[in-house]
Amino acid sequence: MKRLCAVIGAVAMALTLAPPALAAEKCPPEVAPAKAMLQKAAAARKAKTAKGQDVQAPRALAATKGQEVQAPRGQEVQAPRGQEVQAPRALTKARRLVREAELACKKGNMELAAKKAGEAMDLLK
Numbered sequence: 001m002k003r004l005c006a007v008i009g010a011v012a013m014a015l016t017l018a019p020p021a022l023a024a025e026k027c028p029p030e031v032a033p034a035k036a037m038l039q040k041a042a043a044a045r046k047a048k049t050a051k052g053q054d055v056q057a058p059r060a061l062a063a064t065k066g067q068e069v070q071a072p073r074g075q076e077v078q079a080p081r082g083q084e085v086q087a088p089r090a091l092t093k094a095r096r097l098v099r100e101a102e103l104a105c106k107k108g109n110m111e112l113a114a115k116k117a118g119e120a121m122d123l124l125k
Contacts (some may be wrong), residue, residue, distance in 0.1 A: 027105040030117035031098075037124045038098050041091055094123040 101116035 026110070027102075028110050028114035028117065030114045030121065031101050031105055034094075034098050034101060034117040034120040034124075037121055038091075038094055041094070041124050045088070045091060090123050094120040097123070 097116045097120035101113045101120065104110075104113040104116060
């Protein structure tokens, strides 16, 4: 009797967990390209940020070379504000949309998954 209950419980659990796994395999075709575009955009952003860092020598090194420790007064102290300030927000929103598309796909809501993936791709273009 115990063995029969264990077998029935195992079969019931396997059937309960199987539909989400099957749904993930049948995701809309928009989800995979959106995820790939997000990864490319994140890598490009990371590379762009890495190139822009450490352009000037630290002040301690500048002082040892006989240069002034203080920054010249004629130059801007703050970094210029441009389109780069908005990029992280778009990337964050696209990341959230792709995550929501994947979750909708796992739940079996293909229409919502396709919609969210499409919105993410529009942001990343």
